[in-house]
Amino acid sequence: MLSEQFKKDRPYLERKFKTQICNPATGLDNETLKSNLIRLTEELNGEPHELIKAKAFRYVCENLVIDVNPQDFFVCFGCWNRYDRPLSFLMSKWEDEVNKNCLKELKTLEEQNASGSSKMWKDFDHSVPDWEAVLSLGFPGLLERVKTYRRKCEADGKMGLDEKAYYEGLEITYAAILKMLDRFHLYALEHSDGNQRVKAVAACLDSLRKGAPSNIFEALQLIYLFFIFGEHIDRFQVRSLGNLDRMLYPYFQHDIAEGRYTEKEIRDFFAYFMMQWASIDNYWGHPFYFGGSKANGETEINDLSYLILDVYDQLDIPTPKLQIKIAANTPVKFIDKALDMIRRGHSSIVFLSENAIRRALLGQGCTEEEARTCVISGCYEFIPQGRGNGTCAGHINMLKPIELLFHNGRDPKTGISCGIKTGELSEFKTFDEFYKAYIQQLEHIIESVLKCANDFEKYLHRINPAQVYSGTIENSLKTAKDAFHNGSVYNISGILNAGFANAVDALMVIKDFVFEKHEVNLAEFRDILQANWQGHEKLRLKILNSKNKFGNGIESVDSFAEGLALFLANKINMRPNSRNGFFAASMHSARQFIELGEKTGASPDGRLAGEEISKNASPVMGMDKNGVTALIKSVTKIDSALFPGDFPLDVMMHPATVQGNEGLNAMRSLLKTYMDKHGIAIHFNIFDANVLLDAQKHPEKYEGLQVRVCGWNVRFNDIAKREQDEYIKRALSIKE
């Protein structure tokens, strides 16, 4: 149970990151801080970006307003608003400079993005520090390690200007962090007013400014501090709070054995800890993860896993979000607890298969050990701990090539010629010829995306040097290269896609209706799509009712889909990127299933212009008419190892299906079968159309109602009506 004190403090915690609540006497107001930062960085113009950013970072640490509040266990930073972070201006400025002065492919990039063929941006949202290093060294230890590597570089005679800027930037940054801990410590001492909790926070800060954490409270405070320094000040999303149950278990055991904290107190720490992210309320959610296997083959699930899961259950919050690495050794009891939470609507949980991840990572040249201990980051991405960094460099619209093909390489809505000329429609005499042209258009998009990504990813470290993050990555320190740019062992650029299932369905429709049944010819089809099906509703319904759709376990369709997936993966995986690494194909769509959908006209599969396109490895909404088993069969026909970026599946079921013990057992069996068939990630939406419809009418009755989007949860009330309608449409097609 959550403590009474926590319940009293919860309103404060919910407000903490939604409004400025720090003591104004402790520093500058945000507007002054920002204008001073602009002046400071202008004065430094001409210095390496690493130094300018580090000095700006230091200025923030010295001048930001702060608080240590008796209603919280965690300190409060003045930069509470993640949309308005103090160093954002610097990143925007340097991005503009790079766009203007350095990029050779900017026009292609802008055209691709405008036409919706793909979506690319410079991704600074997927960094995971080496949490082992953070916890074992603490901030002082991390700084010492930077200095050691700097001396080594000097001794080896390798210290050039770039190296010097790199190390100096890190030293300034970490020294500033320590200085800010001093500020927090002093403030807590001076303002405790006899309050036991503030005193405890002061003691915790005192310990952290001197070294590594020695108990679970200090470890949690350190994770939180690192997160704010990294994400809110240094402006890199920290896309995983780490393998919390495994990392923190030794502290937990020690604290309980020593009698330092009771289990009840530790539950409280976790409740306050998780509320920090609930309050930040990042739309995409902030992940932490559980599970996996030890080197000896035993499960990593321990008493602390159950404790944290239970606290998380009781908080009923969509973020932080939880990823669970499942292996054959994962206890059934633990899986059942998580599945039960999901069917009760506490569903911000995704399951990942340790074995399927292993296959994918070994295929990228990782070792067994790197695969076993990999970090789960972002929504479901996985990367070797402390040795890998993966960006999301671009998203490919799998449906766009069809639109381009109908208009000989030109996007009809924007008029942009972003495709290639594949010929007039009358020239396609067979489906194979049509498909060949689709592949040519697709390949053109893939090549454009890789070319653009290689162009702009060369400058990631110029736009936003990753100093807080690099300080934790040993390979970066060894090589004096930015860990987010090219200083990791695995510098991977993910290429995601959306609309895969739409593309399969649309191509099947062309095959059946144009080339086999001759119900409509290509020129007519082009005009029908241009008219957004107006006047052709019968044909549209016939197409929507036709059987050959991905996700129904139909052998011919699934084999076709597999072929398309093979091509996509083969054109992306292991191709060199511009960061001393390589590209990795991903079946993840993030939010692009909505955004690229908006930029895509009506499609042959019966979809209307602007509607959502399919996400992840999942079928087109409502087109999987043979149920969840057929769906899993279709999806796992594709070898997930071909998508080392990640391979997630969305499953939607009616609450009646999963009720009772039988329902829980069925969910578990489904999970197991998906993973036996090498599916990587799977998550569930359990909902009833009637509930969603009622929630749309009476939002006040459903304040806690969550739906899973695509690797993150949102409150149903918080999404646009159009998005709500898509969920309702989908829910209506689920059979009990």
Place this chain on the structure above:
Amino acid sequence: MSTEGIVFEIKRFAVHDGPGIRTTLFLKGCPLRCLWCHNPESISPHPQLAYYAHKCINCGECVSVCPEHAHAISLEKLHYFERRKCRSCGKCETACLGNALQLYGMRMTVQETLNAALEDRDFFGDDGGVTLSGGEPLLQADFCFEILTALKRQAIHTALDTCGQVKWKTMSMILNCTDIFLFDFKAANPQKHHKLTGSDNRQILENLQKLSDAGAEIEIRMPLIPALNDSDEDIHEAGKILSNLHIKSIKILPYHNMARSKYDALGMANKIPASSSQDNVNSLHAVEILRNYGLEIN
């Protein structure tokens, strides 16, 4: 394998029809006429066309394909369906753009049925398998026998969902190839049983006793229908009979009346009772009574 049966639904990922993840085959035809029947499409042994008026978009496709001219659309865009003309050929179902027409009952060979039933074999795991349900599946006894035998030869777990109203010889024939019987129990009292289902329960109780004596695994399924079979007396009588048998467990099926639209679609009159929020409370009370007889309730 060429024996044919009439199947009206193949439900994959069935999780409430026996242990584990199952595929349930629903066979047409039933000897009982339960007042509350929620599968009215299962009663007749013949294929039947259902017309869901609320889904009709008046596209007229059915009119053009029906060889019997059973469908018509008026100038006012109203759909008329003359059921007596319908030969249940299913052509209009395929053509219908609004999914308003549905043919319940397809003729399938044993081999075709097995192929469909085993699509999800990978999901059955250790405890799941195939369930035959209905209607009363044993009205198509040879068809059931061949399917169940073929499944057992492939070591697939089999379940039979039965109302019990068949000759004992019919049931004994499939005893060896059925792993679990999901046996309906609607009323203990013969007169009451007759009133509720159109038949007394003499044969049913005899079959149940014999299955129990033979050591078959039996799960009893008790639909609780408000005011019809859910009085304390009803439950006590059931408890007395069941506690003298070897029953693995009992499953109480709370009542719902969501089948009304199906009756309309099939052109059948329905006498199904209304449900109330009290039903769930009544189920819990029944569970309590049965537990006192030492029975295991799911």
